[in-house]
Amino acid sequence: MSVPAAEQAITRAHRDEWALVVAGLARRFGDLDVAEESAAEAFLAAAERWPRDGVPPNPGGWLATTASRRAIDRLRRESQRDAKQRAAGMMADDTPAEPIGPVEDDRLRLMFICCHPVLAVEARVALTLRLLGGLTVAGIARAFLVPETTMARRITRAKAKIGAAGVPYRVPTEDDISERLPGVLAVVYLIFNEGYLAGDGDDPVRADLTGQAIRLGRLLRTLLPVDGEVAGLLALMLLTEARRPARVSRTGELIVLAEQDRDLWDRGLIAEGHALIRERIAAVESGGPSVGRFQLLAAINAVHTSGATRWSTIVALYGRLARLDPSPIVRLNRAVAVAEVDGPAAGLAEIDQLAGVLDGYHAFHAARADLLRRLDRGGDARAAYDRAIDLAGNSAERAYLTRRREELQD
Template identity: 45%
Template sequence: MTHQDTASAAGIARTVDAVWRIEGAKVVATVARMTGDLALAEDLAQEAVAEALEQWPTTGVPRNAAAWLTAVAKRRAIDAFRRRERLDARHEAIARDLDESAEDTWEPIADDGLRLVFTACHPVLSREAQVALTLRVVGGLSSEEIARLFLVPTSTMQQRIVRAKRTLTEARVPFEVPDHTEWSGRLGAVLKVVYLVFTEGYSATSGDQWVRRELADEALRLGRLVSALVPAEPEPRGLVALMEIQSSRFAARVDAAGDPILLGDQDRRRWDRNAIARGRAALAQVDRLGRGRGPYALQAAIAECHAVAPSVDETDWEQIVVLYEALGRLAPNPVVDLNRAVAVSMARTAEEALVIVDGLVAQGALAGSHLVPSVRGELLARMERTQEARGELLTAASLARNERERAVLEAKAAGLG
């Protein structure tokens, strides 16, 4: 293969990856609607992706790439049915697919993306498996990306996803709308999936993009749908509030070259005030329900503190510390503690914050993540322990998997002289 061929193949691979991230959930949903089997549909869609990687460098990218992937996956499904001598089941599935538009039945979850989420969050799976599988089939995330979100090895996550798909198949879980009495039992997993998809879109864990707006937008859309399904539940509204407020910063989070702009350097005039207003309204709705603020609503309240502040220095950091303390009691997590340390450094002193971070280090929390050394480096720099700070920032850079974030950390270390 020549250098030009290699470059062309690499370009096709990036195109296929982009198509899958944007349209993958729709492809899986379409095939699942036909086969009635979510696990099989995801496997068939992945086979279609592999075929695209093989054919498109020669034939070129089709005008409608998603339709091409769907057609290939459907064809493979039909071939599989023939091999298994299940023509009757195949005919029934295709008939159901063709006749669905003519059905005059009430479908409370009409959106295929949300249908995917609720199916993958079937109670036959553990909570971890529910979330991992849904991030795979709905968010289009790789096993490596999901592993980083869960802070587990990639091999562990791959095994978890394979087992989840096998469990769905063995339990013959259909690709269908669950009865409304089952929604509450799946709600926690559904919300966590939406939250993690948004998190990956807001701050990508890998790759050469700092943000992946299409993921965040899809998460916000799904969150609104879930909130509309269960209007009496506060946490879906809290999650929508959080995503609305956080998404308001997208235009200010990267420069023209796509490089990150950190919170303290962002032009707050570029923040989307309409998104902030929608988020604050959703948070007010949570409070009106009178059932208290859950973890998502507390995070939304923290985001609100930033959104209404004219600058970093004028932010109510003491209130943010209080909110993080409440969040830590309600949903203990080392990332929450690390964020609380940052807030403490702004509200009080870097020395007090360093005690919290060093406690996390002693516990071995977030081992292998760039987050702890990056925060520790910032704190040490503010304490004028320059050499230690530079070492921590370089360690963080070596652990960061996102290229843009790595460059920011390296620049900070170099700026220390």
């Protein structure tokens, strides 16, 4: 087999099999370090052997077997190997996990472990990207603008904390899913948002992170196909990602929704997202559970991607969302929509009620600046733009806000 063909097979296997291999090892050996390092060694072995010997008929099986052997060799060398061998039954146990939960998949177990409440949010994100996404430590560090050594320590401490807390390696029960799934979804959405509109740095969009988040969303959808919030999160990410090609100009400036070239939107992602939302509407109408936060956010994005935006519908959807999540951010977004329906003065009146809690949030000042501009209050608008630019971390947003302020001065 040619080297390029083997490399392509390894790339596909890493995308499709990494999480399966790591999750299976974690379940079998009960050790995240062993799982991660043995999986990495198996892929390294594939990079050495497949160009020479050819790609095996079952790449995933080959990788899992090779990784298991590497794990056994590793544990044999450790001082506590006997206890770990007995606990894992590793010398003879090649059977899958026992079906002790509603979903029999090692990856779901691993996802719940990575997002366990004992970990800080930044540790959950890093561990999820490493163990389930397969990103290198260096890649994760670059994405979040921290030194590689810092990210390596973060991941190491997270795994140690999971071990110290005695987090069980088992399939989530129904209670686990209902109690902890919101936290898992929040981690996936954090990953997506960091990629979609990076909080800092010179790269305004990081497609590797948005892609990883969507992959994780698809995985959750496969594992929990009837959960409405899982479908809602996936739809939300698909519809948001569909607009990415139109969101930043060639000069690196943010392009707001009203000014985007809709011909650049990804119609395939939009169709997939709309199909998920229609499915959720049908489920609710047939007596299923009421919609949750991610489903409402997805519905709002569906309105934005369905032609001319119906702002009255957006206001109504944000009103429903505010009853579920009465956060200042939701109220700010609703106020922006109100301005489109009832005029900038009405929107500004609602936004100004949030001044005490959102003064340090750049989007609050950016929204005020736009409404003040529309009300011909140039001096106040200029001050609001200045404050928004000072607070904005994203280079594309800063460029857009700077241009709007300069237009105001002209």
